[in-house]
Amino acid sequence: RVNGQRLWDSLMEMATIGATAKGGCNRQALTDLDRDGRDLFVRWCREAGCSIDIDAMGNIFVRRPGRNPDLPPVLTGSHLDTQPTGGRFDGVYGVLAGLEVIRSLNDAGIETEAPLEVAVWTNEEGARFSPAMIGSGVWSGEFDLDYAYGRTDKDGKTFGDELQRIGYRGETEARARPLAAAFEVHIEQGPILEQEQKQIGVLSGVQGMHWYDLTLTGQPCHAGPSPMEGRRDPFMALHRILEQLYRLAEDHGPWARVTFGDIRAEPGSRNTVPEQLVLAVDLRHPDQQVLNAMDHSFREIAAAAAVEVGVEASIRDEWRSPAVAFAPQCVAAVRESVTELGYSNKEMVSGAGHDSVYISRVAPTGMIFVPCEKGLSHNEAENAQPEDLEAGANVLLHAMLKIATQ
Amino acid sequence: RVNGQRLWDSLMEMATIGATAKGGCNRQALTDLDRDGRDLFVRWCREAGCSIDIDAMGNIFVRRPGRNPDLPPVLTGSHLDTQPTGGRFDGVYGVLAGLEVIRSLNDAGIETEAPLEVAVWTNEEGARFSPAMIGSGVWSGEFDLDYAYGRTDKDGKTFGDELQRIGYRGETEARARPLAAAFEVHIEQGPILEQEQKQIGVLSGVQGMHWYDLTLTGQPCHAGPSPMEGRRDPFMALHRILEQLYRLAEDHGPWARVTFGDIRAEPGSRNTVPEQLVLAVDLRHPDQQVLNAMDHSFREIAAAAAVEVGVEASIRDEWRSPAVAFAPQCVAAVRESVTELGYSNKEMVSGAGHDSVYISRVAPTGMIFVPCEKGLSHNEAENAQPEDLEAGANVLLHAMLKIATQ
Numbered sequence: 016r017v018n019g020q021r022l023w024d025s026l027m028e029m030a031t032i033g034a035t036a037k038g039g040c041n042r043q044a045l046t047d048l049d050r051d052g053r054d055l056f057v058r059w060c061r062e063a064g065c066s067i068d069i070d071a072m073g074n075i076f077v078r079r080p081g082r083n084p085d086l087p088p089v090l091t092g093s094h095l096d097t098q099p100t101g102g103r104f105d106g107v108y109g110v111l112a113g114l115e116v117i118r119s120l121n122d123a124g125i126e127t128e129a130p131l132e133v134a135v136w137t138n139e140e141g142a143r144f145s146p147a148m149i150g151s152g153v154w155s156g157e158f159d160l161d162y163a164y165g166r167t168d169k170d171g172k173t174f175g176d177e178l179q180r181i182g183y184r185g186e187t188e189a190r191a192r193p194l195a196a197a198f199e200v201h202i203e204q205g206p207i208l209e210q211e212q213k214q215i216g217v218l219s220g221v222q223g224m225h226w227y228d229l230t231l232t233g234q235p236c237h238a239g240p241s242p243m244e245g246r247r248d249p250f251m252a253l254h255r256i257l258e259q260l261y262r263l264a265e266d267h268g269p270w271a272r273v274t275f276g277d278i279r280a281e282p283g284s285r286n287t288v289p290e291q292l293v294l295a296v297d298l299r300h301p302d303q304q305v306l307n308a309m310d311h312s313f314r315e316i317a318a319a320a321a322v323e324v325g326v327e328a329s330i331r332d333e334w335r336s337p338a339v340a341f342a343p344q345c346v347a348a349v350r351e352s353v354t355e356l357g358y359s360n361k362e363m364v365s366g367a368g369h370d371s372v373y374i375s376r377v378a379p380t381g382m383i384f385v386p387c388e389k390g391l392s393h394n395e396a397e398n399a400q401p402e403d404l405e406a407g408a409n410v411l412l413h414a415m416l417k418i419a420t421q
Numbered sequence: 422r423v424n425g426q427r428l429w430d431s432l433m434e435m436a437t438i439g440a441t442a443k444g445g446c447n448r449q450a451l452t453d454l455d456r457d458g459r460d461l462f463v464r465w466c467r468e469a470g471c472s473i474d475i476d477a478m479g480n481i482f483v484r485r486p487g488r489n490p491d492l493p494p495v496l497t498g499s500h501l502d503t504q505p506t507g508g509r510f511d512g513v514y515g516v517l518a519g520l521e522v523i524r525s526l527n528d529a530g531i532e533t534e535a536p537l538e539v540a541v542w543t544n545e546e547g548a549r550f551s552p553a554m555i556g557s558g559v560w561s562g563e564f565d566l567d568y569a570y571g572r573t574d575k576d577g578k579t580f581g582d583e584l585q586r587i588g589y590r591g592e593t594e595a596r597a598r599p600l601a602a603a604f605e606v607h608i609e610q611g612p613i614l615e616q617e618q619k620q621i622g623v624l625s626g627v628q629g630m631h632w633y634d635l636t637l638t639g640q641p642c643h644a645g646p647s648p649m650e651g652r653r654d655p656f657m658a659l660h661r662i663l664e665q666l667y668r669l670a671e672d673h674g675p676w677a678r679v680t681f682g683d684i685r686a687e688p689g690s691r692n693t694v695p696e697q698l699v700l701a702v703d704l705r706h707p708d709q710q711v712l713n714a715m716d717h718s719f720r721e722i723a724a725a726a727a728v729e730v731g732v733e734a735s736i737r738d739e740w741r742s743p744a745v746a747f748a749p750q751c752v753a754a755v756r757e758s759v760t761e762l763g764y765s766n767k768e769m770v771s772g773a774g775h776d777s778v779y780i781s782r783v784a785p786t787g788m789i790f791v792p793c794e795k796g797l798s799h800n801e802a803e804n805a806q807p808e809d810l811e812a813g814a815n816v817l818l819h820a821m822l823k824i825a826t827q
């Protein structure tokens with residue numbers, strides 16, 4: 016069993032880096048604070064006797080050797096970056112639970128057959144640099160390194176330059192190696208476990224998600240003398256599209272999600288009808304067929320609204336992450352561990368994307384969820400109970416040991 | 422009569438400063454380009470034998486002496502700043518028509534009894550620094566100097582610092598002096614004169630306009646695991662408010678205007694329901710009573726939509742410019758000049774705010790409009806015909822001479 020207090024203390028110490036006034040964390044990818052968080056984690060891992068390797072994407076791999084160095088390792092991990100107004104648990108919990116597994120095995124003097132590894136994946140959130148999960152995405156072959164290096168934040172800074180700047184551009188090629196298995200423990204970020212009073216979620220997969228930029232282009236004109244009826248005003252299309260997309264979510268049942276995370280107007284002058292609105296659209300559904308139908312309807316809705324008010328709508332596909340089913344042997348290892356430990360539990364699908372989505376393409380992968388307060392995440396008030404975090408880390412420990420063998 | 426070719430050539434030379442790829446102008450207030458435009462204008466005025474005075478708001482006053490230095494001057498003028506995607510005529514035409522009046526009087530060797538002045542008012546557009554017409558607004562006592570100096574652009578730079586930086590913070594107090602009368606000639610920025618094939622608009626006043634920031638505050642949460650029905654999503658209020666405000670404009674007849682020039686989301690992350698949306702709202706009507714009713718309905722609509730979806734709506738009054746009626750003697754001077762010159766014309770109310778709105782509070786004021794192509798303004802494609810611009814300048818010359826007397 017892990018040391019729950021030590022895990023909690025480490026979480027709270029990491030949470031001081033980028034702590035916000037409202038009790039959350041702002042430690043966005045490849046900022047100075049991201050570097051400080053990485054430095055702290057690396058120091059802890061060295062103190063735990065591990066070796067460190069950093070790849071060209073800034074992914075950090077912490078290794079605890081096994082008896083048999085030729086066996087592929089059992090890997091766990093998650094991310095240290097946060098949303099701009101993020102919480103203290105999203106991602107960092109999965110990283111520090113991995114470290115706690117290693118610390119606990121050290122305490123107990125347990126050696127494993129296969130090596131164990133804890134990974135920190137770069138820029139999982141996709142908040143500063145779109146898309147999400149780009150560190151694990153390059154590593155697993157979904158994206159090219161050059162594509163990742165060229166991604167820009169809102170100030171036009173590139174991923175590559177910022178990675179170099181914080182000193183975490185490693186020499187090792189960012190490319191998957193054989194793994195015996197990979198596990199990730201994470202807060203649920205939704206309300207189900209709390210509502211159903213279950214302590215552990217055994218994940219069977221991750222829902223599909225599509226990201227888009229919808230650009231509505233009209234004709235700028237003066238707010239005063241221009242008659243309403245002659246205008247080609249992107250906002251007139253916007254409200255129709257928003258309304259119909261919320262209805263689209265309703266029409267596709269309780270698992271469909273439609274989110275607009277960002278919007279901007281060009282030129283953005285108070286007394287000028289904007290030439291352009293650019294809206295960030297996020298559509299999700301656990302069933303890829305349904306998500307594809309939603310994708311299709313979205314295009315129709317945007318096109319029809321644009322025609323109705325005389326503006327142009329164009330949709331750029333920013334990112335697609337298809338629905339994922341995890342490896343049966345990893346789901347089984349998690350399920351058996353939960354049963355052994357006697358925790359209440361529920362089999363479920365993740366609503367959020369995780370690094371495990373990409374890792375699952377190149378290695379048998381499984382995930383573990385613990386409850387989070389009111390299901391609130393991507394919010395500074397994000398919270399989780401120490402006993403649940405401890406339980407999740409215990410499940411992780413058992414599942415990893417099942418594959419790595421003592 | 423003025424020299425229409427010289428006026429056109431000066432307009433086209435000024436339009437090279439901040440020229441955009443699409444044939445417009447981006448010469449926003451207190452930028453380096455604004456300074457370059459001012460420098461060119463000041464040089465032309467010195468060449469025309471005028472004296473220059475600059476006040477603490479950066480308003481430029483160009484003076485051509487009269488026979489009687491004790492008489493209050495007859496003033497004309499407008500602004501040199503543009504929208505970010507602005508045209509070549511909005512504002513600059515009124516300034517250069519004033520210069521053309523002086524050049525023409527010089528050519529003809531005509532002396533006036535009262536002095537003549539041409540003013541360049543700082544930051545009329547309100548695009549870089551809100552509100553609009555702040556240079557004439559401080560001068561006429563509507564705003565304090567400190568209020569103006571403290572206004573910030575989107576990068577957080579202050580009006581005061583930027584004015585100092587471009588070297589146009591003058592020593593003279595920004596405060597109204599007695600004027601015999603003030604006139605301003607401007608492109609219509611709307612379609613009426615063109616549609617009715619009239620060459621000159623004789624303005625009886627300016628419609629009322631209100632600017633607001635509407636802030637919708639919800640609860641940030643994760644785009645994936647958060648069920649739709651539990652969300653407090655500002656976008657869900659936004660589309661209801663947009664739709665109802667467009668309907669509000671319809672309900673208040675053909676002169677009501679509702680414009681949303683800018684919007685931003687906080688934190689603005691693709692996979693997070695925004696905590697806040699901030700929407701710039703511009704409401705206008707020529708009848709101040711109707712505008713007040715629209716103001717009232719706007720508050721009700723925003724409050725009701727917020728309650729309906731569980732977010733908070735707060736409205737900040739950014740600016741109010743009540744409906745204005747111009748001085749009868751100035752309207753008469755314009756009307757008589759148009760009749761003498763034989764131009765087709767129409768009496769009308771301005772849909773756009775102009776520096777004359779504030780000047781009219783401290784001096785008898787009148788305005789002259791000329792047609793602009795398709796009524797398009799605050800657009801790089803803004804266009805006007807040389808013969809119309811010449812006609813407007815002739816009306817200005819005659820109206821000024823009526824008051825200043827030869």
Ligand SMILES: NC(=O)NCCC(=O)O
Binds near residue numbers: 141147148
């Ligand atoms: N776990 C998490 O917040 N991931 C970000 C990717 C997503 O948008 O689901």
Ligand SMILES: NC(=O)NCCC(=O)O
Binds near residue numbers: 238511545554610773
């Ligand atoms: N003329 C002009 O574009 N003025 C700006 C102020 C307004 O918004 O009406």
